[in-house]
Amino acid sequence: MQTTATAPERAGALFDDYVAMLRIRGFEEEIQRQFVKGNVHGTTHLCNGHEAVSVGVARALGPDDVFAATYRGHGHALANGVEIGGLAAELMGRATGTCGGRSGSMNVIDRDHGLLGCFGIVGGTISTATGAALALKGNGRVAVAFFGEGAVNQAYFAECLNFAKVFELPVVFVCENNLYGEYTPWEQVTAGLDICGRAQALGIPAERVDGNEVPTVEMAARRALERARAGGGPTLLECMTYRLVGHSRSDPATYRKPGELERWRRRDPLVLARAALMREHGMDDDAVAALEKGVEREVTAAFEAALEAPFPQAQEVAHA
Amino acid sequence: MLEFRTALNEALAEELAADPSVLVIGEDVAAAGGVFKVTEGLVDRFGADRVIDTPISELALAGVMFGGGIMGVRPVVEIMFGDFVPLVMDGLINQAAKYRFLTGGRHGVPVVVRSAVGAGGRFGAIHSQNPGVWLHGVPGLKVVCPSSPADAKALLRASIRDDDPVLFLEHKRLYSAKGPEEEERVALGSARVVRAGSDVTIVSVMKGVGDALQAAEALAGQGVDAEVIDLRSLRPLDVATVLESVGRTSRLVAVEEGARTGGWAAGLLGAVAEEGLDMIDEVWTLTTPDTPIPFSPPLEDAHLPGPGHIEASVLEHLRVAA
Numbered sequence: 001m002q003t004t005a006t007a008p009e010r011a012g013a014l015f016d017d018y019v020a021m022l023r024i025r026g027f028e029e030e031i032q033r034q035f036v037k038g039n040v041h042g043t044t045h046l047c048n049g050h051e052a053v054s055v056g057v058a059r060a061l062g063p064d065d066v067f068a069a070t071y072r073g074h075g076h077a078l079a080n081g082v083e084i085g086g087l088a089a090e091l092m093g094r095a096t097g098t099c100g101g102r103s104g105s106m107n108v109i110d111r112d113h114g115l116l117g118c119f120g121i122v123g124g125t126i127s128t129a130t131g132a133a134l135a136l137k138g139n140g141r142v143a144v145a146f147f148g149e150g151a152v153n154q155a156y157f158a159e160c161l162n163f164a165k166v167f168e169l170p171v172v173f174v175c176e177n178n179l180y181g182e183y184t185p186w187e188q189v190t191a192g193l194d195i196c197g198r199a200q201a202l203g204i205p206a207e208r209v210d211g212n213e214v215p216t217v218e219m220a221a222r223r224a225l226e227r228a229r230a231g232g233g234p235t236l237l238e239c240m241t242y243r244l245v246g247h248s249r250s251d252p253a254t255y256r257k258p259g260e261l262e263r264w265r266r267r268d269p270l271v272l273a274r275a276a277l278m279r280e281h282g283m284d285d286d287a288v289a290a291l292e293k294g295v296e297r298e299v300t301a302a303f304e305a306a307l308e309a310p311f312p313q314a315q316e317v318a319h320a
Numbered sequence: 321m322l323e324f325r326t327a328l329n330e331a332l333a334e335e336l337a338a339d340p341s342v343l344v345i346g347e348d349v350a351a352a353g354g355v356f357k358v359t360e361g362l363v364d365r366f367g368a369d370r371v372i373d374t375p376i377s378e379l380a381l382a383g384v385m386f387g388g389g390i391m392g393v394r395p396v397v398e399i400m401f402g403d404f405v406p407l408v409m410d411g412l413i414n415q416a417a418k419y420r421f422l423t424g425g426r427h428g429v430p431v432v433v434r435s436a437v438g439a440g441g442r443f444g445a446i447h448s449q450n451p452g453v454w455l456h457g458v459p460g461l462k463v464v465c466p467s468s469p470a471d472a473k474a475l476l477r478a479s480i481r482d483d484d485p486v487l488f489l490e491h492k493r494l495y496s497a498k499g500p501e502e503e504e505r506v507a508l509g510s511a512r513v514v515r516a517g518s519d520v521t522i523v524s525v526m527k528g529v530g531d532a533l534q535a536a537e538a539l540a541g542q543g544v545d546a547e548v549i550d551l552r553s554l555r556p557l558d559v560a561t562v563l564e565s566v567g568r569t570s571r572l573v574a575v576e577e578g579a580r581t582g583g584w585a586a587g588l589l590g591a592v593a594e595e596g597l598d599m600i601d602e603v604w605t606l607t608t609p610d611t612p613i614p615f616s617p618p619l620e621d622a623h624l625p626g627p628g629h630i631e632a633s634v635l636e637h638l639r640v641a642a
Contacts, residue, residue: 066391103422111427116390121414127380128415131387143387159380166375 013059014281017214018273019295020058021051024075025270026299027084028245031074031091035249039307040091044105047075049212049244052269053176054079056217056239057144060225066114066132067144068125070176071106072243073118076146081113084299089306096309116143123147123156126173130160133169133234142170142228149238150181152195161234165202170228172221173199173236176211178243183255199236211239212269244268321498327473328358328434328490332396335480336366339394342480345372346381346398346434355400356436356495378404382411382433389429389485390419396480402437402489405451416485417460428483432476438491438527438577439624445612448620450526450578452489456554456587462508463554465489467529470502471512471552478508491526509556513565517547520634521565523588524575525551528625532575535630544638554584559591566592570601573634575625580607606633 028046035044047054054075061067061080069076077087082098090097091105098110106120116132119125129145136143151157152175164171175195179186187193196206205227209220217239224235242264246253253261265271277283283291335342344362346354350373353360363371374381378399385395399405405412416429439448456463464479464486466472472490479486486508514529515536522532529550536546547565551558566572572592574585585605592603606625614620625633 068387099422100424102424107418107422109419109423109427111423116387117415117419117422119415121410124383124410124415127383127411128387128390130380131384131389132391133387134384135388135391135393143391155379156383159375159377160384162375163377163380163384167372 014273014277017055017059018270018277019291020055020079021214021270021273022292022295023084023299024051024054024078026295027074027078027088030088030299030303032245034092034303040105041093042104043248044091045072045248046245047072047243049242049264049268050176050178051075052214052273053146053174053211053217053239053241056214057174057221059214059218060221061114061144062141062225065142065144065225066116066136067146068116068128068132069118069146070125070148071118071120072148073108073146074105077108077110077113077115077118080115082108082110082115085302085305088302089309092306093311094306094309095312096306101312123151123154126151126156126160129171129173130164130169133164133171134167137167137169140229142172142225144172144174146174146176148181149175149177149179149186149190149195151175152198153190157198161199161202161204161236164234165204168231168233171234172224172228173234174221175236175238176241177238178241180243180247180255182247183251185255195238196236204234204236206236206238208238208240211241212267213272214269242267322469322473322501324469324472324497324499325356325358325495327469328476329360329362331473331476331480332359332362333365335477336362336370341392342394342396343370343372343388344396344398345374345385347374347376347400349373349398354398356490356492358434358490358495359398378407379410382408383415385431386411386415386429389416389431390427394430394480396432396434399433399435401447402435402451403446403449405433405435405454405487408433409454412455412461412485412487413458417458420484421460429485430483431485432479432488433486434488434490436492437489438493439613439620440493440527442615442617442620443492444615448613450489452487452554453578453583455487456584460484461555462486463489464508464552465525465554466552467494467526467550469497469499470504471506471550474502474504474506475508475552478506482508489526493527497530506552509553509558511549511551511558511561513547513561514550515546515548517545517569519545519569520571520573520638521547521549521562521569522573522575522630522634523549523551523562525554526577528575528577531625531627532630534627535634538627538631539634542635544634546634557584557588557591559588559595562588562592563596566596567599570599571637572600572603573630573637574605575630576605576607577624578608579610580605581610583607602637604633604637606630
């Protein structure tokens with residue numbers, strides 16, 4: 001059975017979609033600023049440009065579903081309700097962080113919001129969600145794995161897709177194809193350039209969708225989740241998107257092809273959602289600007305609180 | 321008398337019966353009953369949903385069991401040979417072993433990885449290793465290594481009931497070993513004095529314990545009274561029991577079926593020296609050479625520290641010390 005939201009429902013959801021994506025973008029931009037100031041430690045992997053995938057899948061997930069996120073996982077976390085102040089504090093190593101400062105950006109876990117973990121090993125989400133699905137099979141819950149197109153060349157992809165299909169597990173594999181594995185163009189290192197085809201060769205239904213449009217991602221995710229809940233086994237979604245910032249830290253992304261960034265900026269998911277909101281919700285520039293200001297204040301307040309939060313006590317270091 | 325492989329089979333059956341969330345999973349564990357026949361008959365009793373044959377995908381298996389473990393099942397994974405453990409290291413080290421710490425103690429990963437290990441069977445360099453030494457330095461993981469059928473049963477049950485990941489090593493040369501049945505519950509991380517003695521403490525694990533006992537009997541005929549300790553796990557490492565023994569004997573030899581460099585024996589000696597240097601007359605290790613394990617029978621036999629090597633080594637050291 002295919003679940004399709006009606007047009008009025010979608011129009012109402014556009015507002016929430018835009019707010020959710022603004023929150024993620026605002027968070028990532030503030031993380032970059034705090035990183036430059038030295039308040040965010042180690043490294044960062046920002047998801048600017050991927051927001052519609054996170055928000056679209058989150059729209060489709062049920063309250064008891066779970067998901068495994070990548071090291072580029074702030075969007076996955078925030079879209080699914082992980083508290084923004086806690087996440088900001090975690091990245092700044094504070095005691096009030098989501099994991100009390102033990103995890104940092106690449107390893108955030110928040111089981112209260114379905115987040116099984118963020119994984120710093122490329123492809124680690126695939127096995128984690130497959131295993132979660134083994135535990136969830138038959139009880140109507142579904143596990144989702146987010147991963148980039150680079151992960152399809154990891155053994156995890158081949159082994160776990162086979163595993164999930166053999167046991168018809170309720171798992172949805174969400175590939176965010178942003179065209180680059182770190183600094184390398186995917187077409188240079190991916191034989192066949194057909195990620196859906198790899199899944200289909202195993203009998204797994206797969207579809208490639210526009211990953212910069214929330215409604216498109218949401219509808220595809222709903223179809224996949226329904227299939228999983230109904231006992232139909234795994235599905236792969238290839239969401240085409242683009243990373244509007246570098247791979248990590250201060251990567252200037254000089255490897256981009258000429259004109260590519262400009263083309264994708266015109267298809268920025270926030271630009272698309274803003275236009276849809278004005279078109280279908282009848283909002284004018286002032287109304288949207290007020291909305292944007294509100295989210296900006298929320299993000300600012302979250303970071304201000306995080307910056308004032310204490311660091312963990314050094315004497316807690318040996319606590320297991 | 322209880323056979324080692326039967327003891328393991330009984331432990332699995334009892335835990336499968338006691339807790340519906342326990343799964344036994346791996347290559348050829350269901351229909352075939354395991355290549356070492358440890359899981360024989362379990363699928364008939366507990367069904368194919370709980371005793372599960374999988375694809376030959378060790379990397380996936382470990383990651384999948386991590387995902388299952390954090391969502392409420394208690395998987396007991398069979399990795400056919402210890403030499404395949406490198407394929408499960410990402411799931412075990414990077415995922416399962418970190419989860420409790422990263423969640424502030426709230427969420428464990430109740431996964432057991434069982435694996436057949438050890439040399440002496442003419443399996444060659446890449447079907448004879450002990451992966452315990454690659455993993456006993458990983459915080460968050462336990463490495464359990466029984467030497468007797470009764471301990472195999474008690475320790476496997478304790479491992480399955482443990483809420484954190486356990487690597488459970490089964491020495492291939494012990495599967496057909498027989499020993500007395502004991503109903504004792506054993507806590508993970510507790511060594512056992514298997515022979516009391518006063519002149520020297522011989523410490524080992526798995527097959528090495530039986531070798532040490534044989535050596536101790538031979539030494540007794542030559543006036544040397546050896547104490548033998550079975551560590552039973554490499555992590556946690558029960559240094560206290562060893563220190564207590566060395567306090568009485570003042571001499572310690574750690575017998576390891578594995579290379580000296582980076583092995584558990586050297587680590588044990590370091591821990592004993594840190595805490596008990598004043599009571600030590602002599603400590604040494606008896607290990608394999610720092611080479612891979614050879615295939616040809618005379619080469620493999622010479623490579624491994626058997627009862628004769630242990631006896632000769634103790635005599636040599638005690639004579640030098642005397």
